[in-house]
Amino acid sequence: MTRIRASCPECGEVDLRPTDVTLHVVRYGEDDVAAGSSYRFACPDCDELVTKPADERIAQLLTTGGVEVEVAGAGRFEPVHPEFPPQGPALTPDDLIDFHQLLETDDWFEQLLSLTP
Numbered sequence: 001m002t003r004i005r006a007s008c009p010e011c012g013e014v015d016l017r018p019t020d021v022t023l024h025v026v027r028y029g030e031d032d033v034a035a036g037s038s039y040r041f042a043c044p045d046c047d048e049l050v051t052k053p054a055d056e057r058i059a060q061l062l063t064t065g066g067v068e069v070e071v072a073g074a075g076r077f078e079p080v081h082p083e084f085p086p087q088g089p090a091l092t093p094d095d096l097i098d099f100h101q102l103l104e105t106d107d108w109f110e111q112l113l114s115l116t117p
């Protein structure tokens with residue numbers, strides 16, 4: 001089994017199994033491993049949760065060693081892109097009232113379907 005050598009701020013060098021380590025990768029634009037990427041492990045000696053920044057090289061090494069990769073999706077780690085707002089007109093209070101009235105009809109679902117192009 002592959003051993004991964006990492007350093008704990010308390011204990012110094014420690015040996016880990018790939019399953020002890022989680023690689024957290026932030027993808028941003030062209031960068032496969034962007035700033036904010038990190039890896040973390042619970043130190044086998046002191047149980048401290050250690051988090052360290054990961055660059056392209058470290059991510060490559062850990063992945064090759066069989067470490068589980070977690071990629072930042074649309075969650076809290078993903079940068080927001082205000083330059084790409086959703087398409088279409090903004091929702092107005094009138095739209096909301098129309099939608100509310102539509103939902104009170106019995107065939108609202110069919111009506112919705114007939115609205116989609």
Ligand SMILES: [Zn+2]
Pocket residue numbers: 008009010011012043044045046047048
């Ligand atoms: Zn430790």
